[in-house]
Amino acid sequence: MLNTGPSNFIQEIISQDLLKGKHKTVVTRFPPEPNGYLHIGHAKSICLNFGLAEKFGGRCHLRFDDTNPRKEDPEFVRSIIEDVRWLGYDWGEHLYYASDYFSRFYNFALQLIEQGRAYVCSLNPEEIRRFRGTLTEPGKNSLYRERGIEENLELFEGMKRGLFQEGQHVLRAKIDMASPNINMRDPVIYRIMKEDHHRTGDTWCIYPTYDYAHCLSDSLENITHSLCSLEFEDHRPLYDWFLEQLNVECHPRQIEFARLNLNYTVMSKRKLSMLVQKNHVQGWDDPRMPTLSGLRRRGYTPRSIRKFCDLIGVAKSENIVDMSLLEYCIREDLNKIAPRVMGVLNPLKVVITNYPPEHSEALEAVNNPEDESMGTRLVPFSRELFIEREDFREDPPKKYFRLAPGREVRLRYAYFITCEKVIKDEKTGEILEVHCSYDPQTRGGSAPDGRKVKGTLHWVSSRHARKAAVRIYDRLFLRPNPAQDEKKGLDFSEALNPESLKEMRDCQVEPGLEKAGIGDRFQFERLGYFCLDPESEPGRPVFNRIVSLKDTWAKIEKKMQSESGS
RNA sequence: UGGGGCGUAGCCAAGCGGUAAGGCAACGGGUUUUGGUCCCGUCAUUCGAGGGUUCGAAUCCUUCCGCCCCAGCCA
Numbered sequence: 001m002l003n004t005g006p007s008n009f010i011q012e013i014i015s016q017d018l019l020k021g022k023h024k025t026v027v028t029r030f031p032p033e034p035n036g037y038l039h040i041g042h043a044k045s046i047c048l049n050f051g052l053a054e055k056f057g058g059r060c061h062l063r064f065d066d067t068n069p070r071k072e073d074p075e076f077v078r079s080i081i082e083d084v085r086w087l088g089y090d091w092g093e094h095l096y097y098a099s100d101y102f103s104r105f106y107n108f109a110l111q112l113i114e115q116g117r118a119y120v121c122s123l124n125p126e127e128i129r130r131f132r133g134t135l136t137e138p139g140k141n142s143l144y145r146e147r148g149i150e151e152n153l154e155l156f157e158g159m160k161r162g163l164f165q166e167g168q169h170v171l172r173a174k175i176d177m178a179s180p181n182i183n184m185r186d187p188v189i190y191r192i193m194k195e196d197h198h199r200t201g202d203t204w205c206i207y208p209t210y211d212y213a214h215c216l217s218d219s220l221e222n223i224t225h226s227l228c229s230l231e232f233e234d235h236r237p238l239y240d241w242f243l244e245q246l247n248v249e250c251h252p253r254q255i256e257f258a259r260l261n262l263n264y265t266v267m268s269k270r271k272l273s274m275l276v277q278k279n280h281v282q283g284w285d286d287p288r289m290p291t292l293s294g295l296r297r298r299g300y301t302p303r304s305i306r307k308f309c310d311l312i313g314v315a316k317s318e319n320i321v322d323m324s325l326l327e328y329c330i331r332e333d334l335n336k337i338a339p340r341v342m343g344v345l346n347p348l349k350v351v352i353t354n355y356p357p358e359h360s361e362a363l364e365a366v367n368n369p370e371d372e373s374m375g376t377r378l379v380p381f382s383r384e385l386f387i388e389r390e391d392f393r394e395d396p397p398k399k400y401f402r403l404a405p406g407r408e409v410r411l412r413y414a415y416f417i418t419c420e421k422v423i424k425d426e427k428t429g430e431i432l433e434v435h436c437s438y439d440p441q442t443r444g445g446s447a448p449d450g451r452k453v454k455g456t457l458h459w460v461s462s463r464h465a466r467k468a469a470v471r472i473y474d475r476l477f478l479r480p481n482p483a484q485d486e487k488k489g490l491d492f493s494e495a496l497n498p499e500s501l502k503e504m505r506d507c508q509v510e511p512g513l514e515k516a517g518i519g520d521r522f523q524f525e526r527l528g529y530f531c532l533d534p535e536s537e538p539g540r541p542v543f544n545r546i547v548s549l550k551d552t553w554a555k556i557e558k559k560m561q562s563e564s565g566s
Numbered sequence: 567u568g569g570g571g572c573g574u575a576g577c578c579a580a581g582c583g584g585u586a587a588g589g590c591a592a593c594g595g596g597u598u599u600u601g602g603u604c605c606c607g608u609c610a611u612u613c614g615a616g617g618g619u620u621c622g623a624a625u626c627c628u629u630c631c632g633c634c635c636c637a638g639c640c641a
């Protein structure tokens with residue numbers, strides 16, 4: 001076994017099973033239903049299942065749990081395959097569909113009927129519900145529970161042949177209507193559904209339910225450890241029951257773990273799809289979505305997501321992980337690999353009054369101080385520049401060490417400049433431009449006399465700059481746990497953050513960015529990490545902000561404001 | 567008031583009878599041509615609460631409390 005990554009209780013169980021010789025190898029599976037897009041909660045399961053298989057030198061299957069044609073769609077199959085691959089996992093030959101086993105499931109059902117362990121029930125859905133009892137009262141036996149084997153066989157055959165209407169009959173396991181575990185009260189295992197299936201077409205008009213199909217799929221694939229989320233804990237006795245009754249050779253062990261929740265977002269397919277349908281976001285791959293396609297478009301790397309899944313751990317307690325951990329993971333990854341570049345989001349014009357008007361020069365800038373092998377580039381400098389509007393204050397607060405009247409700062413990789421004059425709109429008072437002088441001795445950014453400046457600003461030469469649009473994303477929800485709102489009877493979408501997307505259209509970026517390709521990631525110095533969005537067009541780049549850099553100044557300023565305000 | 571789970575710091579999470587790992591966040595300091603990175607330091611006398619066993623308990627026993635899941639022909 002590879003000795004990498006943190007351990008968890010599931011890994012320990014597997015180690016024990018291997019040690020005891022219960023298995024020679026480990027076989028896990030990731031079993032999505034193709035009824036929606038994958039999100040970062042699925043990533044936890046994917047990393048767990050594939051990761052465990054990898055650690056123990058076993059294998060992990062990708063299996064589509066497609067037993068309900070009403071909800072499923074090949075488009076989701078496509079996207080799921082894409083997303084799992086993108087995350088970095090490979091199932092080799094082991095791509096399966098529960099629907100491939102439909103005939104075998106059917107034969108197993110025949111076997112159950114013959115054993116007297118399954119029967120065709122002709123109660124209607126409402127009656128079935130009533131007969132089931134409640135959490136505190138036992139259920140009552142169905143009127144059809146004691147039907148003869150021959151009759152059951154005949155009716156089930158009829159169900160399969162389409163002789164009946166939907167809802168007219170179901171096949172049920174005959175277990176115990178008085179069980180304290182409601183799942184054991186004669187669960188439905190086949191229902192009539194006159195629906196075309198994305199893979200089997202109109203071959204079937206009866207479809208197996210999850211509880212029945214899942215354990216058998218696992219068994220047929222020789223899965224050793226079947227990992228699922230906590231809400232299936234109550235289903236485990238059923239999982240085991242089917243496999244025992246049918247006396248299969250392979251009886252996988254189901255182990256449950258807690259699904260992932262992230263604060264300030266939602267993590268259920270239903271809620272995510274509602275956001276899409278109600279146009280709160282622009283699609284499943286909207287960069288604000290916690291879907292894998294959304295994170296990918298936002299600019300998250302697969303490695304950062306895998307790292308995140310490593311850090312959150314695997315346990316059985318309900319959890320809501322802090323978004324800041326995800327942000328930490330992407331910053332850590334991008335810090336090492338993203339080329340640095342300069343871009344000004346909210347431009348303010350600076351004129352270097354003592355710099356020759358027609359002149360320009362190329363200054364050398366480091367591409368990544370964390371990785372010397374990424375080399376350097378030349379950035380053009382001239383008399384008129386753009387700096388960030390936020391980097392100038394006419395009346396600077398304490399601890400502000402950027403540009404202000406009379407102040408000297410460094411332009412990164414360029415010169416020291418001193419602010420001499422502020423040009424304002426007479427009517428509005430808006431600052432139009434700032435006039436500065438530069439010290440030619442400080443070319444490159446350091447002074448021969450050894451004098452220091454406190455601030456270093458990013459900049460872009462106005463003559464050489466390229467225009468760009470930048471999309472700034474914030475958390476989707478205002479409240480940390482929107483899913484909870486719904487349980488309190490509120491509409492979870494009520495807590496949506498109206499400012500989750502802000503588009504800045506007049507950004508100016510250094511000319512080298514012209515060559516950026518869709519999906520390329522950069523650090524805009526002092527601002528954050530950005531990724532070129534697919535909606536970019538030649539000459540009209542659109543950058544998504546993946547995540548900001550940590551901003552100590554913002555923190556200080558906020559603190560000062562709250563201190564003076566209170 | 568049935569059954570199944572879970573409770574260790576603001577958020578995750580180790581811990582498996584020998585005296586509370588680690589990460590994120592937060593806070594303080596150092597380095598720095600990114601207020602970034604990096605480095606150093608601080609952050610649980612206590613593990614939901616009480617009682618018991620023990621030389622010794624987050625770990626064992628017991629009572630209580632809180633939270634989550636289950637009454638789809640969804641998964």
